[in-house]
Amino acid sequence: MAVRYGSPLKRAATFYVPLGLMVGATLFPFYWMVITSVRPDNELYNVQMNPFFTLHPTFKHFQDLFALTMFARWAWNTIFIATVSTGISLFCGLLAGYALARLEFRWAAPLGTLIFVTYLVPPTLLFIPLGDVVQTFGIGDTPWAVILTYPTFLIPFCTWLLMGYFKTIPREIEDCARIDGASRIQAMIRITFPLAVPGILSAGIFAFTLSWNEFLYALVFLSSPQQKTIPIGVFTELVRGDVFYWGPLMAGALLGSIPVALVYSFFVEHYVTALTGAVKG
Amino acid sequence: MADQRIEPILAESARPTAVAIPAPVAVSVPGFRRPRRLGQLLERQDILAVVLLAPTLTILTLFIAYPFVLGIWLAVSDKVVGRPGAFVGLENFRVNLNDSIFLRAFQNTFVYTFIATALKLALGMLAALLLNHHFRFKRIVRASMLLPWIVPTVLSTLAWQWMFDATFSVFNWMLMNAGLISKRILWLGDGTLAMGCLIAVNVWRGMPFFAITLLAGLQTVNPDLHEAAEIDGANAWQRYWRVTLPLIKPIMLVVVLFSMIATFADFQLIYVLTRGGPYSSTHVFGTYAYEIAMRAAKLGQGASISLSLFPFLLAVIVFQLWYIRRSD
Numbered sequence: 001m002a003v004r005y006g007s008p009l010k011r012a013a014t015f016y017v018p019l020g021l022m023v024g025a026t027l028f029p030f031y032w033m034v035i036t037s038v039r040p041d042n043e044l045y046n047v048q049m050n051p052f053f054t055l056h057p058t059f060k061h062f063q064d065l066f067a068l069t070m071f072a073r074w075a076w077n078t079i080f081i082a083t084v085s086t087g088i089s090l091f092c093g094l095l096a097g098y099a100l101a102r103l104e105f106r107w108a109a110p111l112g113t114l115i116f117v118t119y120l121v122p123p124t125l126l127f128i129p130l131g132d133v134v135q136t137f138g139i140g141d142t143p144w145a146v147i148l149t150y151p152t153f154l155i156p157f158c159t160w161l162l163m164g165y166f167k168t169i170p171r172e173i174e175d176c177a178r179i180d181g182a183s184r185i186q187a188m189i190r191i192t193f194p195l196a197v198p199g200i201l202s203a204g205i206f207a208f209t210l211s212w213n214e215f216l217y218a219l220v221f222l223s224s225p226q227q228k229t230i231p232i233g234v235f236t237e238l239v240r241g242d243v244f245y246w247g248p249l250m251a252g253a254l255l256g257s258i259p260v261a262l263v264y265s266f267f268v269e270h271y272v273t274a275l276t277g278a279v280k281g
Numbered sequence: 282m283a284d285q286r287i288e289p290i291l292a293e294s295a296r297p298t299a300v301a302i303p304a305p306v307a308v309s310v311p312g313f314r315r316p317r318r319l320g321q322l323l324e325r326q327d328i329l330a331v332v333l334l335a336p337t338l339t340i341l342t343l344f345i346a347y348p349f350v351l352g353i354w355l356a357v358s359d360k361v362v363g364r365p366g367a368f369v370g371l372e373n374f375r376v377n378l379n380d381s382i383f384l385r386a387f388q389n390t391f392v393y394t395f396i397a398t399a400l401k402l403a404l405g406m407l408a409a410l411l412l413n414h415h416f417r418f419k420r421i422v423r424a425s426m427l428l429p430w431i432v433p434t435v436l437s438t439l440a441w442q443w444m445f446d447a448t449f450s451v452f453n454w455m456l457m458n459a460g461l462i463s464k465r466i467l468w469l470g471d472g473t474l475a476m477g478c479l480i481a482v483n484v485w486r487g488m489p490f491f492a493i494t495l496l497a498g499l500q501t502v503n504p505d506l507h508e509a510a511e512i513d514g515a516n517a518w519q520r521y522w523r524v525t526l527p528l529i530k531p532i533m534l535v536v537v538l539f540s541m542i543a544t545f546a547d548f549q550l551i552y553v554l555t556r557g558g559p560y561s562s563t564h565v566f567g568t569y570a571y572e573i574a575m576r577a578a579k580l581g582q583g584a585s586i587s588l589s590l591f592p593f594l595l596a597v598i599v600f601q602l603w604y605i606r607r608s609d
Contacts, residue, residue, distance in 0.1 A: 019411045022404075022407075022408055022426070023425065023426065026485070026489070027425060027428065029441060029485070030428065030437075032444055044449070047449065047454070050454075051449070051454055052451075092337040092340060093337070095333040095334070095337070099330045100334075103327075103329060103330045103333075104326050105326050105331075108330070111334065113602065118345050120539075120542055120594070120597075120598050121345060121349075121594075122542065122543065122545075122546030122594070123546075124547075124570070124590060125352070125546065125587055125588070125590055126345065126348045127571075128570065128583050129348040129349070129352035129354075129355055129584060130344065130348040132351060132580075133343070133351065148340070149344050151340050152340065152341065152345050155337050155340060155341065156341075183320060183324060184323060184329055185323055213431075213434060215434065215435050215549040216548050216549060231433045231435040231436060232435075234435070234436060234439070235435050235439065235553060244443075246443055246446075249439055250439070253439050253440055256433055256436050257432035257433060257436050257437070260431055261428065261431065268424050271427075271431070272427075275493055276494050276497040
């Protein structure tokens with residue numbers, strides 16, 4: 001859309017000012033995390049002082065975070081859980097997406113709808129009975145409790161996204177391979193999957209951030225401190241009753257946000273494709 | 282050792298496939314062996330589909346379909362942690378309807394969902410229209426705009442909780458130093474105000490999703506249409522209302538429905554910021570179900586609360602499916 005403005009002043013009023021306000025409001029809480037995590041306690045808990053900057057930045061809160069909690073362990077758990085559950089979901093989503101996009105069989109349409117519907121089932125609806133199921137399988141309070149349950153919302157998403165992606169790859173390429181003697185499976189693995197790498201990457205990055213951020217299942221299924229993920233650990237172990245350890249809390253929040261922000265910033269375009277791809281469904 | 286055992290099997294299975302590749306037409310030749318038959322079965326679309334869908338369907342059955350049925354059973358039982366439950370019919374739902382906290386949670390869920398979704402749509406549309414312009418640093422601005430959406434909600438909500446702190450709130454500091462208030466505002470100390478804060482944080486977190494998907498919609502709008510409308514004398518507002526909006530209406534509707542489902546079933550934002558307080562005034566279905574099932578150990582009662590989400594969820598999903606099918 002070509003939009004033209006009369007004067008620089010008008011452009012400032014109708015464009016730069018609203019944009020600036022929006023960006024400011026978006027980023028302010030992150031600034032607040034950063035500034036809180038480096039201000040010493042005596043400044044943090046002093047109402048008289050200007051809270052927007054500090055002349056005595058300190059890394060004490062970060063040291064406390066690692067000394068007083070199992071933060072390093074939580075970080076490792078989070079990486080492990082997010083990686084494995086993303087791997088499982090991509091594997092399942094890739095096969096299912098291919099089947100729904102390419103193969104002609106009787107239940108294709110209803111199965112596609114069914115998988116789409118499961119994508120819309122929120123964890124809030126299922127966490128109580130699922131806790132029971134997890135106990136029955138004997139995986140309560142182990143990483144597998146969440147590694148196996150995260151795919152319930154990751155697989156439908158990956159399937160749906162990859163299904164859409166497969167439909168954009170011309171069928172003829174596969175037909176050529178099959179005329180040359182490749183079996184269906186060979187054509188799928190050697191020809192179609194490599195062409196779908198951008199779609200796989202989009203789905204993978206999105207699934208990874210979703211499992212990194214998940215809260216409810218991890219809160220309910222993981223209880224011992226050494227099993228927790230970063231979001232759960234920071235939330236449960238740094239708040240004792242009514243006492244909030246704000247310095248280490250914000251340090252933990254910052255460190256827990258940086259990895260996803262980094263992954264995201266390297267793959268913004270893929271992330272956005274995944275986000276909008278899911279909506280266009 | 283292991284290698285030796287596998288080798289003959291590999292040789293055996295490799296031979297027939299090697300034959301099959303150059304001449305798939307000669308499949309009807311009699312006397313093919315086992316691996317070949319498997320390969321041939323997988324050439325059939327319906328059988329291959331079953332094989333490819335099996336892992337997905339197994340996981341979804343075990344961890345969605347089965348718990349869903351179990352959830353219905355729990356909701357009509359008096360199950361508590363540590364002992365098996367007995368069937369009690371609709372007793373749990375009767376208790377819910379006489380529970381003032383449940384009714385408050387019911388009301389809160391709707392207030393939270395509708396107000397937050399409306400604000401997210403309005404602000405998201407505004408952001409999308411702004412981002413659709415050409416300006417310097419556009420990519421960085423667009424990328425940073427999505428940050429609230431990608432970082433873990435719990436962690437950013439903790440930052441908000443600190444900003445709403447009763448004593449050290451930065452908002453109070455700003456308002457007091459600007460001379461606008463003389464007494465501290467207890468942001469999370471009163472039910473209505475706390476609900477306002479929850480909605481504000483939800484809008485902050487969810488607006489980027491609207492902005493980016495609506496931006497994707499805006500970019501599909503053909504600029505020629507705008508030029509044509511401009512030549513016909515339409516002003517900017519009319520062009521937006523009559524040209525842009527009808528074209529992006531489908532994507533807008535899908536975004537709104539997605540967001541409504543997520544907001545309706547929200548748990549973490551509310552649980553972290555207020556835990557349903559003060560005095561149980563900001564509970565929604567999700568947090569109250571957690572409170573009853575996990576804190577009070579009444580699994581049956583809790584399951585009946587989270588199942589109360591389902592009718593509304595179902596209505597939105599059915600509408601969405603109907604809409605997608607219609608627009609196809």
